Amino acid sequence: MSEKEIKHAADKFKSGKTHATEAAHEFKEAAAAKFSDLRGTLNERAGEYRERANQVWSETAGRARTLTEDGEDYIRENPLQAVGIALAAGFIIGVIMRR
Numbered sequence: 001m002s003e004k005e006i007k008h009a010a011d012k013f014k015s016g017k018t019h020a021t022e023a024a025h026e027f028k029e030a031a032a033a034k035f036s037d038l039r040g041t042l043n044e045r046a047g048e049y050r051e052r053a054n055q056v057w058s059e060t061a062g063r064a065r066t067l068t069e070d071g072e073d074y075i076r077e078n079p080l081q082a083v084g085i086a087l088a089a090g091f092i093i094g095v096i097m098r099r
Contacts, residue, residue: 075082
């Protein structure tokens, strides 16, 4: 190979190397931007799910308090029936557990 051909090949290699480096840099920037967008979307969705979960938890806790209060009110208003129901439930559970 002549010196001119070697220089031409070296220039081509250097040009290709520069082009590959630039392409890799552009790819890295595009990937970082996409990752940033994805992270923002995921954080937004996580916030929505967290908010919805808190809302459901609050509703469930409210219902549980209401049921507890209703049960306490019923027991205060009907103590004999409440004791009878508790005895019957205990008896039935005892029969089932013996088997």
